[in-house]
Amino acid sequence: MFERNLTRREMELIEDIREFIKEKHSQSERHDYSHVLQVVRYAIQIAKAIPDEVNPFVLICGALFHDVGWIGTDTGVLHGLRGATIVDEYFDSTWVSADVKKRIKRIVIRHTATSMMAPQTVEEKIVWDADGLDGMGLIGILRGLVAEQGSIEEILTDEFRESRKTYDRLYFEESRRIGKELHEETIEVIRSFKRALDHRLKAIEQLALPVERPVNWARVWVDISQAK
Ligand SMILES: [Fe+2]
Numbered sequence: 001m002f003e004r005n006l007t008r009r010e011m012e013l014i015e016d017i018r019e020f021i022k023e024k025h026s027q028s029e030r031h032d033y034s035h036v037l038q039v040v041r042y043a044i045q046i047a048k049a050i051p052d053e054v055n056p057f058v059l060i061c062g063a064l065f066h067d068v069g070w071i072g073t074d075t076g077v078l079h080g081l082r083g084a085t086i087v088d089e090y091f092d093s094t095w096v097s098a099d100v101k102k103r104i105k106r107i108v109i110r111h112t113a114t115s116m117m118a119p120q121t122v123e124e125k126i127v128w129d130a131d132g133l134d135g136m137g138l139i140g141i142l143r144g145l146v147a148e149q150g151s152i153e154e155i156l157t158d159e160f161r162e163s164r165k166t167y168d169r170l171y172f173e174e175s176r177r178i179g180k181e182l183h184e185e186t187i188e189v190i191r192s193f194k195r196a197l198d199h200r201l202k203a204i205e206q207l208a209l210p211v212e213r214p215v216n217w218a219r220v221w222v223d224i225s226q227a228k
């Protein structure tokens, strides 16, 4: 549950951040603005469902900024740490206290395993879960396909494994409830893809190739001998 409601001043700043993030993510394919918004949505849903007290401002800012470190890079390496420096600079010109800024930065750093620092506070764990959930299900597969390389079978198998791994690493019961549905959706989508691929392969094997009629050698022999 949220420990309190957002103040008017916080709401105004969140609106500014949303505009900033929207513009920053407009060029990104896999980490587009819709991903960020979905992470905010999942984060709010999880926060409302759990008994822990959650700071709404810290949580929402953390979710909005979580992938900003991807912008301007292709690989996203260390995007958590990169994002934290952007958070630092952004909040320098605002009224936000050093303590709150630090809590938001920690969310950004710890939302990804690439930072090698596990989430610890309740807000950090919520954004971790919310981010993982958007990598599952139909949309998660589509986001994965944008970035992956390899054969279709390999990508699908990877997507299945990733979805399972993400599910296993969720912190909250509410996240697992959402994640279970998404994982089932992942399985169903992959099954349909596999069915379509198998069907295609069989169709190729049974291909009625336009081969010329077999040569009738007896007839050829007759023709040759008559020509003599
Ligand atoms: Fe990320």
Ligand SMILES: [Fe+2]
Binding pocket: 031, 035, 039, 066, 067, 131
């Ligand atoms: Fe993300």
